[in-house]
Amino acid sequence: RKEVEQDPGPFNVPEGATVAFNCTYSNSASQSFFWYRQDCRKEPKLLMSVYSSGNEDGRFTAQLNRASQYISLLIRDSKLSDSATYLCVVRGNQFYFGTGTSLTVIP
Amino acid sequence: ETGVTQTPRHLVMGMTNKKSLKCEQHLGHNAMYWYKQSAKKPLELMFVYNFKEQTENNSVPSRFSPECPNSSHLFLHLHTLQPEDSALYLCASSQEGTRASYEQYFGPGTRLTVT
Numbered sequence: 588r589k590e591v592e593q594d595p596g597p598f599n600v601p602e603g604a605t606v607a608f609n610c611t612y613s614n615s616a617s618q619s620f621f622w623y624r625q626d627c628r629k630e631p632k633l634l635m636s637v638y639s640s641g642n643e644d645g646r647f648t649a650q651l652n653r654a655s656q657y658i659s660l661l662i663r664d665s666k667l668s669d670s671a672t673y674l675c676v677v678r679g680n681q682f683y684f685g686t687g688t689s690l691t692v693i694p
Numbered sequence: 695e696t697g698v699t700q701t702p703r704h705l706v707m708g709m710t711n712k713k714s715l716k717c718e719q720h721l722g723h724n725a726m727y728w729y730k731q732s733a734k735k736p737l738e739l740m741f742v743y744n745f746k747e748q749t750e751n752n753s754v755p756s757r758f759s760p761e762c763p764n765s766s767h768l769f770l771h772l773h774t775l776q777p778e779d780s781a782l783y784l785c786a787s788s789q790e791g792t793r794a795s796y797e798q799y800f801g802p803g804t805r806l807t808v809t
Binding site for chain 2: 618619621629630635678684
């Protein structure tokens with residue numbers, strides 16, 4: 588079983604739409620959780636950390652459900668510039684990356 | 695210069711060549727990482743250095759040899775590579791062993807092509 592699993596998509600949504608990504612992890616002892624964004628042929632960049640109480644940064648909301656071992660990312664009012672691959676990252680004894688979920692926002 | 699830098703950004707090498715990738719972090723972190731990212735595949739962790747000591751070596755072939763002379767610099771020495779080693783090689787750093795968050799910060803990567 589993979590440490591981190593994500594739906595690879597692709598998700599194609601119109602501008603202004605709300606889109607949600609989920610990610611599950613296998614190790615219940617995992618300590619920290621993150622969402623990264625990776626543009627084509629670029630390095631991953633930290634989008635936001637995910638806290639137990641949930642957290643919001645502008646149009647982005649991240650939530651953690653430790654009991655069910657999943658993490659979610661909600662993007663509201665999608666912009667064309669949100670098109671990218673979103674990586675779920677879980678830290679146990681090392682960092683584990685999901686395969687990424689591809690998002691394309693369409694005009 | 696800030697963040698994590700990598701050189702070269704692009705590298706083409708033959709299977710008999712020897713080359714080195716360089717990474718430098720300006721964030722004061724104590725852990726550095728090498729990852730490999732092939733097309734359409736997730737990041738694969740290759741090596742981890744924590745306080746300059748190698749703590750992870752994820753079954754990486756010996757044709758890849760890491761070196762960490764200090765907590766700010768990390769090298770990946772390459773020799774007799776195979777075409778399937780063509781990929782984006784990413785360096786990252788993080789601060790370990792504190793109560794602060796453990797985010798990793800990545801360099802821009804070296805895109806390697808083995809001919």
